[in-house]
Amino acid sequence: xxxxxxxxxxxxxxxxxxxxxxxxxxxxxxxxxxxxxxxxxxxxxxxxxxxxxxxxxxxxxxxxxxxxxxxxxxxxxxxxxxxxxxxxxxxxxxxxxxxxxxxxxxxxxxxxxxxxxxxxxxxxxxxxxxxxxxx
Ligand code: ZN
Numbered sequence: 598x599x600x601x602x603x604x605x606x607x608x609x610x611x612x613x614x615x616x617x618x619x620x621x622x623x624x625x626x627x628x629x630x631x632x633x634x635x636x637x638x639x640x641x642x643x644x645x646x647x648x649x650x651x652x653x654x655x656x657x658x659x660x661x662x663x664x665x666x667x668x669x670x671x672x673x674x675x676x677x678x679x680x681x682x683x684x685x686x687x688x689x690x691x692x693x694x695x696x697x698x699x700x701x702x703x704x705x706x707x708x709x710x711x712x713x714x715x716x717x718x719x720x721x722x723x724x725x726x727x728x729x730x731x732x
Contacts, residue, residue, distance in 0.1 A: 601689055603682035606730050607645065607652040611665050611677040615642045615657035622646045622653065634709045641665060643709040654709070680728035686713045689729055693717065
């Protein structure tokens with residue numbers, strides 16, 4: 598079978614204080630801050646940091662309705678999702694749906710880095726929230 602999901606693009610981490618998290622990953626752990634974005638329409642502050650060929654996405658919820666705020670209320674801070682690169686997101690979404698995988702997004706949305714992304718339902722992935730991102 599051809600590869601459906603490519604390499605791990607980033608690991609999403611839910612945090613309550615993105616400045617403190619940036620300091621930990623940046624100054625203490627030595628990651629390089631590569632991008633930052635506020636997404637008020639989704640109640641999110643996002644920062645990307647990299648080390649070696651590994652990228653993390655720090656996510657802080659800025660409103661009570663934000664998916665990240667709700668996630669932290671239920672499960673605390675920590676790993677929120679894994680994101681894998683795909684070359685044709687619409688094709689992969691259709692193939693996964695045909696395989697019976699539940700998708701949270703029926704249509705791709707534009708992610709923090711401007712790429713098309715979609716989330717698979719954790720109930721279809723052993724409790725792990727998986728994101729696919731078109732590169
Ligand atoms: Zn992500």
